[in-house]
Amino acid sequence: MKQARFWLLMAAAMLVPQAALAQPKKPGGKPAAPAKPPPTAPPAGGAGGDLGDIDSPAGAPAGGDTGLPPAGGDTGAPATGSSGGICEIDPSACPKASDIQALSNKNVRADVYAVQQIYALRRGRVELMPYWSFSLNDQFVSHLGPGLGVNYYLTNVLAIGFNGTFHQPFNGDSDFNFQNRRATRLAVPLNEYQAAGTVNFTYVPMYGKFSGFDKFIFHYDGYIVGGVGALRTRPIAVIDPDNRKFDYDWRLAMSVGIGLRVFLNRWFAVTGELRDYIYIEQLEATSVAKTQTDQRNPDTWFGEKPLTNNVQAQIGISMFLPFSWEYRLPK
Amino acid sequence: MKQSIRSPRVRRSYGAMRTMRTILAGAVTAIGALTAMPTTASAQEIQLTGPLAGAPSVRKLRLYRQGRFEIAPGIGQTLLDEYNRTTFVTLRLQYNVFDWLGVGVYGGFGALNLSTDLADKVQDTAPRNNRVGTNICSPPACNAAGGGFTGPKYTDQVGKLKYMAAPQITFSPFRGKLALFQKLFVDTDLYIHGGVAFVGVEERKDCTNCTQLASFTTDTRTAIAPTFGLGLTLYTHGLVSFNIEYRAFPFSWNRGGFDTKGAPPDASFPDTKIDKEDRTFKFNQMVGLSVGFSLPSAPKLSD
Numbered sequence: 030m031k032q033a034r035f036w037l038l039m040a041a042a043m044l045v046p047q048a049a050l051a052q053p054k055k056p057g058g059k060p061a062a063p064a065k066p067p068p069t070a071p072p073a074g075g076a077g078g079d080l081g082d083i084d085s086p087a088g089a090p091a092g093g094d095t096g097l098p099p100a101g102g103d104t105g106a107p108a109t110g111s112s113g114g115i116c117e118i119d120p121s122a123c124p125k126a127s128d129i130q131a132l133s134n135k136n137v138r139a140d141v142y143a144v145q146q147i148y149a150l151r152r153g154r155v156e157l158m159p160y161w162s163f164s165l166n167d168q169f170v171s172h173l174g175p176g177l178g179v180n181y182y183l184t185n186v187l188a189i190g191f192n193g194t195f196h197q198p199f200n201g202d203s204d205f206n207f208q209n210r211r212a213t214r215l216a217v218p219l220n221e222y223q224a225a226g227t228v229n230f231t232y233v234p235m236y237g238k239f240s241g242f243d244k245f246i247f248h249y250d251g252y253i254v255g256g257v258g259a260l261r262t263r264p265i266a267v268i269d270p271d272n273r274k275f276d277y278d279w280r281l282a283m284s285v286g287i288g289l290r291v292f293l294n295r296w297f298a299v300t301g302e303l304r305d306y307i308y309i310e311q312l313e314a315t316s317v318a319k320t321q322t323d324q325r326n327p328d329t330w331f332g333e334k335p336l337t338n339n340v341q342a343q344i345g346i347s348m349f350l351p352f353s354w355e356y357r358l359p360k
Numbered sequence: 361m362k363q364s365i366r367s368p369r370v371r372r373s374y375g376a377m378r379t380m381r382t383i384l385a386g387a388v389t390a391i392g393a394l395t396a397m398p399t400t401a402s403a404q405e406i407q408l409t410g411p412l413a414g415a416p417s418v419r420k421l422r423l424y425r426q427g428r429f430e431i432a433p434g435i436g437q438t439l440l441d442e443y444n445r446t447t448f449v450t451l452r453l454q455y456n457v458f459d460w461l462g463v464g465v466y467g468g469f470g471a472l473n474l475s476t477d478l479a480d481k482v483q484d485t486a487p488r489n490n491r492v493g494t495n496i497c498s499p500p501a502c503n504a505a506g507g508g509f510t511g512p513k514y515t516d517q518v519g520k521l522k523y524m525a526a527p528q529i530t531f532s533p534f535r536g537k538l539a540l541f542q543k544l545f546v547d548t549d550l551y552i553h554g555g556v557a558f559v560g561v562e563e564r565k566d567c568t569n570c571t572q573l574a575s576f577t578t579d580t581r582t583a584i585a586p587t588f589g590l591g592l593t594l595y596t597h598g599l600v601s602f603n604i605e606y607r608a609f610p611f612s613w614n615r616g617g618f619d620t621k622g623a624p625p626d627a628s629f630p631d632t633k634i635d636k637e638d639r640t641f642k643f644n645q646m647v648g649l650s651v652g653f654s655l656p657s658a659p660k661l662s663d
Contacts, residue, residue, distance in 0.1 A: 165439065165440070166439075166440065168440045168441070168442050204640075205442060205640075208616070208618065208620045208640070209442075209478070209482075209616065209618075211620070211630075212492065212495040212496075212616060212618035212619070212620060212630075213482050213486045213487075213492055213495060213496060213618075214486065214487050214491060214492055215481065215482055215485065215486045215487075217478060217481075234540060234541050235538055235539060235540040235541070236538075236539055237536050237537050237538035237539055237545075237548065238536050238537065239534040239535060239536030239548075239550060240421070240534065240535045240536055241533055241534050242460070242533050246536075249536075251538075
């Protein structure tokens with residue numbers, strides 16, 4: 030029984046609300062002793078409130094230009110009372126007329142920024158960007174696939190990173206190819222992709238915010254991205270499928286793109302990106318060798334090497350690590 | 361002493377009670393300990409309960425749309441075309457009932473129809489014989505003179521988009537601003553639109569004897585299709601805005617002018633006729649740019 034009472038008391042003690050968690054820490058530890066008016070404070074009984082104490086010149090009545098009587102009236106708590114002003118808490122921090130004069134002469138950078146405090150800072154953070162990619166400009170074969178981008182932000186607007194997309198099981202030979210071949214007896218050389226990857230620089234020149242339904246605000250930014258990397262592609266044998274079989278091979282690729290990132294919170298965003306992978310493709314030869322020996326010779330299988338633009342739309346999410354940060358300047 | 365005169369049953373009951381109390385005290389202590397652990401409440405964003413509670417997210421918002429009439433000329437370009445690309449000259453007329461809702465008409469004229477590389481290759485390199493005679497004009501209907509081919513071009517028989525008219529509703533739930541290099545900033549809105557499109561389609565006309573020269577001509581019809589998409593408007597001025605828009609208008613049409621379907625058993629084989637069976641579904645898409653002029657020229661402000 031005694032033990033039970035002891036534990037119940039312990040529990041009750043631990044359940045006491047900890048209201049201090051969110052309170053700001055008072056400067057100087059203990060509250061300042063009352064009753065000592067600051068040197069520049071107006072005479073006792075002349076204050077209309079805390080602002081009157083700070084802004085009024087020494088000795089001036091709180092009424093100032095309004096010509097109100099110096100008596101406090103309804104709000105006329107004396108300066109020595111417990112109204113909680115900075116002069117009472119810490120007299121040394123109480124502004125003096127000379128301080129205000131010095132501040133008024135100080136040069137101020139009067140820049141006003143379009144967006145005062147960036148919602149989601151990027152500098153020093155790593156961005157993980159899983160996405161789903163699909164082709165926009167190949168009406169013959171669709172090149173879908175999942176991908177992952179990783180970026181490290183060197184500054185708030187510049188990042189270095191890489192991204193890779195895995196296409197192999199997701200290439201889709203359009204039904205239109207078959208219809209066209211059957212109708213015209215003309216085969217279009219087709220290619221499929223295994224994977225693509227580039228090392229990128231990302232630059233974020235613009236950011237902004239949207240009000241949704243006039244109820245909530247979300248932030249977004251727009252970026253441009255460019256890089257160099259490689260694709261692994263191969264022709265699909267459509268001209269002479271009986272003899273030809275192609276393996277994937279590397280193609281050097283450049284990539285440029287633009288993207289939009291909509292932040293749902295400070296570390297999670299939805300992204301949409303348009304990326305053009307520019308590379309030299311290897312097509313299947315449209316002619317077939319005359320002898321069977323030559324038909325089986327891989328040297329006769331390859332045809333043109335056109336410069337190709339593979340424009341991909343990439344829809345995904347962004348996660349920024351670490352999740353939080355501290356602003357250098359207050360808001 | 362008292363305990364000694366209690367029956368064993370009573371002792372068991374007391375023992376059970378002590379155990380219960382100990383368990384209860386332990387449970388309360390555990391809950392207390394969990395409750396007393398530092399929580400993240402001190403870092404939570406402030407839930408507004410004061411005079412700002414329920415207030416709109418933006419005050420004095422420039423109402424670029426509400427009560428204004430907009431005329432927006434522009435251009436549009438079709439995407440992922442197989443045989444022919446269309447460049448539209450477009451015009452959007454819209455009245456915005458609210459800042460978030462507008463009704464209007466989107467129209468376009470197919471000013472430029474350019475054949476794709478595939479269509480050019482079909483024209484230049486496809487065989488001309490009786491196996492393709494239904495699909496491409498071939499001898500004897502079309503002549504092969506002097507080693508070359510004379511007759512109607514294949515690129516003339518492919519399907520083309522000629523015009524579009526779409527009554528539509530525009531829904532603009534998102535309003536915001538955009539800063540560029542921290543120097544240039546513009547008001548923006550993001551919108552979605554939807555309506556019904558009446559699309560003028562020029563495609564190979566229906567025929568039953570489709571190897572004849574006269575069958576390789578085209579006819580025009582109006583296709584009705586849903587249309588929808590989304591767009592972004594940049595308001596650089598009270599009067600002028602710039603707009604980029606994506607639009608989809610899926611429907612079935614015969615883009616290549618081929619006989620591809622219609623024969624039994626399941627109508628998926630050529631039947632040597634050109635008719636509506638040969639139309640195949642296409643998710644038609646286009647992107648557009650336009651410049652908008654809104655009247656009255658000065659937008660109102662919200663509360």
